[in-house]
Amino acid sequence: xxxxxQDPAVSVALGQTVRITCQGDSLRSYYASxxxxxxxxxxxxxxxGKNNRPSGIPDRFSGSSSGNTASLTITGAQAEDEADxxxxxxxxxxxxxxxxxxxxxxxxx
Amino acid sequence: QxxxxxxxPGLVKPSGTLSLTCAVSGGSIxxxxxWSWVRQPPGKGLEWIGEIYHSGSTNYNPSLKSxxxxxxxxxxxxxxxxxxxxxxxxxxxxxCARDDDYRNAFDIWxxxxxxxxxx
Numbered sequence: 524x525x526x527x528x529q530d531p532a533v534s535v536a537l538g539q540t541v542r543i544t545c546q547g548d549s550l551r552s553y554y555a556s557x558x559x560x561x562x563x564x565x566x567x568x569x570x571x572g573k574n575n576r577p578s579g580i581p582d583r584f585s586g587s588s589s590g591n592t593a594s595l596t597i598t599g600a601q602a603e604d605e606a607d608x609x610x611x612x613x614x615x616x617x618x619x620x621x622x623x624x625x626x627x628x629x630x631x632x
Numbered sequence: 633q634x635x636x637x638x639x640x641p642g643l644v645k646p647s648g649t650l651s652l653t654c655a656v657s658g659g660s661i662x663x664x665x666x667w668s669w670v671r672q673p674p675g676k677g678l679e680w681i682g683e684i685y686h687s688g689s690t691n692y693n694p695s696l697k698s699x700x701x702x703x704x705x706x707x708x709x710x711x712x713x714x715x716x717x718x719x720x721x722x723x724x725x726x727x728c729a730r731d732d733d734y735r736n737a738f739d740i741w742x743x744x745x746x747x748x749x750x751x
Contacts, residue, residue, distance in 0.1 A: 556736070566678065609677065621668065621731075
């Protein structure tokens with residue numbers, strides 16, 4: 524399968540923990556990467572590999588994976604974390620294609 | 633650090649060809665990375681269009697493959713996208729991005745350029 528499935532919307536109370544999930548067959552073979560996108564801006568990489576953060580990404584962002592599901596967890600969500608989040612990975616069919624999830628709109632209440 | 637900058641017409645007529653260029657600065661396009669195009673229709677999610685390696689090897693989204701050509705110009709340190717037979721459904725913000733060989737993720741993105749298909 525070449526699809527990654529995300530919940531369209533998730534909400535979290537300020538300071539609480541939220542998990543955003545991404546499901547797909549390709550995740551059995553590849554780690555998901557996670558991107559944060561705020562309105563009018565380009566996506567920003569927040570998690571890659573098993574659980575790695577690029578420089579400048581707060582440590583409240585973490586990643587995990589089990590079977591065909593990858594998760595992005597924000598521990599102690601802040602108002603500035605309100606954004607769209609996308610997962611992606613290589614297609615598991617071996618043709619080196621890239622697939623994106625449909626995105627999750629995170630609202631911080 | 634490496635930066636990417638898209639350029640090209642913001643308006644393309646239906647049935648025409650969309651042409652964009654991504655200039656790479658602060659680093660070499662001949663590094664061990666793939667270089668991709670990603671688009672985002674207004675209010676919708678991200679869609680991978682395709683990628684190129686500095687050798688000229690390419691991979692394309694199967695849904696767009698018949699209309700897409702991605703090329704590289706190492707002398708100018710840039711890569712380009714051509715999308716033919718465009719319709720209103722191709723209206724989107726088009727991003728170029730670096731697929732970092734170590735991180736296996738899109739670690740650097742251009743700011744994006746809006747392309748509208750309209751007569």
